[in-house]
Structure formats: structure tokens, C-alpha cells
Amino acid sequence: MPKKISLTQYLVEQQREHGRIPSQLRLLIEVVARACKHIAIAVNKGALGDVMGSAGSENVQGEVQKKLDIISNEVLIEANEWGGHLAAMASEEMDTIHVVPNRYPQGEYLLLFDPLDGSSNIDVNVSIGTIFSVLKKVGHHHGVDESDFLQAGKNQVAAGYCIYGSQTMLVLTVGDGVAMFTLDREMGSWVLTSENVQIPADTKEFAINMSNQRHWAPPVTRYIDECLQGKDGPRGKDFNMRWVASMVADVHRILSRGGVFMYPWDKREPEKAGKLRLLYEANPMSFLVEQAGGMATNGRQRIMDLQPTRLHERVAVFLGSKNEVERATAYHAESDA
Ligand code: P6P
DSSP states (O other): OOOOOBHHHHHHHHHHHHOOOOHHHHHHHHHHHHHHHHHHHHHHHGGGTTTOSEEEEEOTTSOEEEHHHHHHHHHHHHHHTTSSSEEEEEETTSSSOEEOOTTSOOOSEEEEEEEEETGGGGGGTOOEEEEEEEEEOSSOOSSOOGGGGOOOGGGOSEEEEEEESSSEEEEEESSSOEEEEEEETTTTEEEEEEOSOOOOSOOSEEEOOGGGGGGBOHHHHHHHHHHHTGGGSTTOSOOEEOOOSOHHHHHHHHHHHOOEEEEOOBTTSTTSSOSEEIIIIIHHHHHHHHHTTOEEESSSSBGGGOOOSSTTOEEOEEEESHHHHHHHHHHHHHHHO
């Protein structure tokens, strides 16, 4: 039986051998990982705990908040605010940033998260997850405000997600590849179960919400139509489709076996670039996908090059197997020409 490597050992070795994780960042990641264990316990209680159903409130996105959305958000805030590693936090569930209270020391890191992504799946027991992204305050000015968070995704120093599925897994990058940890519930510890994750450049599996087909722009319609034509069509191969409606679950599948995920712009809300949020959904997932050899664009540009202008800014997302994302992005360029 190979020696079990814990998250702590992995992070210490990354720090010692690669100098990639200053101690404050290592502390941040371990605190987030511990908070995800706490969230997993609440999620797994289901109807046995008072955690199911709606909280009777809406978030800044105008979405009905589930009780677990609020519980998860509070767990992450309370776990992270006292450690001295953070200056502030931003969340899908909060209108504006949460600055570390004066009673605690302020650090240099900024933590962004979607505390419970895919929460429409909570009540039907389909995988959901927590997505997180870590930035550093730019410059050493005192204090912190929303503008500190408006950094391109290429500035991320760490990103990851926790998926509450058949297994509870933590998937993490600090810029040196992607590592996956499985929660050992007997020991209550994260155990390294795969590292240097690689996404195959080609795939036969696409993930998109097909019910929106009539709203797509032509390049997306073209790409999906070609996939649906199968081996007798221009792609020369048959495709399979998956859509979990939990980005964490769809991205985890792509990291695990390849595939392409698309949530494109559509004409229902033309003023919005897309449904997904740039800072705490698309950027962290793009960091992971790129670190695993995949690609992530908004159909025209690398997502991690995009300069955000608003905290809850939305973006179109095409990510996964490099050759498929390149093709979909090329179709947009042809359409724009
Ligand atoms: P739709 C979940 O609400 C989410 O933000 C992502 O996790 C997921 O990929 C997408 O929305 C699902 O959207 O429109 O298919 O329900």
C-alpha cells in the first residue's frame, strides 16, 4: 500500500522544493480545505439536518439562496477571517467584499469563492461544489477595497474546488500542475490521490445546456451541429453529451477524462457576456484547466487575460480539451471576420 501523502505534506513539499507557497498561502489553502470538510458535513446531512430548501432570500445575482448557500458562505468567512493571511474576501453570495475585521491582523491575500456552486442540484442529490480563487493585493497600500479584486485571472496564485459527490475531493493548483485529494472520512484528512493531472487534447464529449440552442450565436450553433452530425459529418467521429448543471461536476469530469464545457453568450440577456461569473467561477476553473494542459477562452480571448471591471462580472466560457476549445474559438474568429 503506497504511503498516503496528506494535503499538508503536499503543500510543505511544494513550499520546500518549489518555493511556490509562502507560509501564509499554505495556511490559507489549509484553512479553505478545512472549511470544505465542514461544508461537506453539512451537505451530506441532507434532509437529516435543517439544511435543505430555500433560505427565502435572494443574492446579488437575483438568484434564490438555498440554506446551504448561506451556511457555506458563513463557514468560509468564519474559517478565514481570523488567520492573519487575508485582507478581504469576495463571494457570489455577497453584494460586496468582506474586509477582515480590525480585531484580526490583515494579510496580503484576497480570497474569492462561490461557496456552493450548482446549488439548484442540492435538493435532488446531484454533485455540487465550492470554487475558490486566491489573489494577492497589488502594491502595499494600506486597507483594501473592491478594486483590489479586479485583477486578471493570470494573477491568481492558487485556485481550486471541492466537489461534494460520490467522493468528496479537493482539486488544487498553485501554478505547478493540478493535484487531486480525496477526503479520508475515517481520518478526516485529505489524501493525495492524483497529481500532474492532464486533460487529453482531443475528446468525443461536449457539455452544454442544449435547451438554450435557439439563443446561441452562430459559431456555437455551428460547433454543436458538427458534433451532432457524428462520424458522417465534418468531425468524422461520434460525440457524447453530458450536462450536470454543476460547473464543478462538469469540470471535474473534464479534468478526469477530457471533454469540452461551454456556457456561451446567448441572446436572452444580450447585455450580459454570459451566465457564469468571471472572478470566482471562470478564472479559478480556467487556471486549473490550463495547468492541466487544457484551454479556456470566452470564445475570443483567453479568459485569464480578461481585465475585470466589476466584482460580479459575467463571462462566456469555453474550456477543456485544447483542440476543441481552439476549434470553437476559431469559429468565433471566422464569424467575426
Ligand atoms: P443552467 C450553477 O447554477 C451554474 O452556475 C453552474 O454551476 C452551471 O454550469 C450552470 O450554472 C448551469 O446553468 O442554465 O444549465 O442551469
